Structures are given as structure tokens and as C-alpha cells.
Amino acid sequence: xxWVLGPLYILVGIIxxxxxxxxxxxxxxxxxxxxxxxxxxxxxxTSMERNLDRLTIIFGLIFTFLTLALAFxxxx
Numbered sequence: 001x002x003w004v005l006g007p008l009y010i011l012v013g014i015i016x017x018x019x020x021x022x023x024x025x026x027x028x029x030x031x032x033x034x035x036x037x038x039x040x041x042x043x044x045x046t047s048m049e050r051n052l053d054r055l056t057i058i059f060g061l062i063f064t065f066l067t068l069a070l071a072f073x074x075x076x
Contacts, residue, residue: 002073009066016063019056024049 005066005070005073009070012059012063012066016059019052019059022052023056
């Protein structure tokens, strides 16, 4: 079971990090590199930003549950 959850844990962690980096912060972030940043003139959130928020939350929750599962499995 650990052999399955370990690589999945690493993959979900990398995806979560990438999703967080894609968010636009005060300075725009890495999302500006991919055309996501429109500056302060664009008020409100687009559907793409809402979907990015949802994906980030989902992968964050998966990462949390995998952390707990691995902690219980590795408990000696």
C-alpha cells in the first residue's frame, strides 16, 4: 500500500505546488507568464480563476488526506 501511496503523494504534492504558483497574487505571480494576468484593471474573478481555485483546494485536500494515510500506515 505504501508503494502505491508514496508516488501518488509526490505527484499530488508537485501538482499542488504548481497550482499555487499559478495563482496571481499582488504582483501577478507566475500566471502572468501564461497570459493569466490582466493587471489591476480587470476587476472580479473570471471562470478560469474560479476553476484554478477549485482545483487548488481539491488537490490540497487530497494531499492532506494522503499525508494522514501515510502517517497511519508508517506508524510503528
